[in-house]
Amino acid sequence: MAAYVITDIKVSDVEKYKGYQALTPGAIAAAGGEFLARGGRTEVLEGDAEPGRVVVLRFDSMEAARAFYHSAGYVAARAARAGATERFNMFIVEGI
Numbered sequence: 001m002a003a004y005v006i007t008d009i010k011v012s013d014v015e016k017y018k019g020y021q022a023l024t025p026g027a028i029a030a031a032g033g034e035f036l037a038r039g040g041r042t043e044v045l046e047g048d049a050e051p052g053r054v055v056v057l058r059f060d061s062m063e064a065a066r067a068f069y070h071s072a073g074y075v076a077a078r079a080a081r082a083g084a085t086e087r088f089n090m091f092i093v094e095g096i
Contacts, residue, residue: 002058002095003065004036010052010087020081027073033059052087065092 011017028035037056044051059065068074069090081088 001062002060003062004093004095005033005055005057005059005065005068005090006093007055007088007090008051008053009055009085009089011084012086013084016084017081020077020084023073023077023080027071027077028057028068030073031059031068031071032064033057033068062092062094 025035034057035055036058037054039053039055042051042054057065057068059068
């Protein structure tokens with residue numbers, strides 16, 4: 001069953017964040033994932049959420065999504081991101 005990694009990010013250091021952005025596509029592809037949304041416009045329809053940069057990734061399974069998160073490539077990307085965000089929320093949701 002497909003799994004989606006969803007992040008809500010508030011970038012505080014754009015230049016530093018660019019290092020993270022450069023490393024993530026390779027780590028995602030290596031785990032068989034793909035971008036479905038990458039920082040496009042957002043609109044709140046209900047509630048009081050204030051989404052920042054929203055990214056949605058698709059993987060073939062929860063296991064593949066977890067493998068991406070723990071992969072050497074993404075561990076390096078996370079290290080490059082350190083100090084570049086005020087908020088970084090990431091979760092996996094199983095889907096269709």
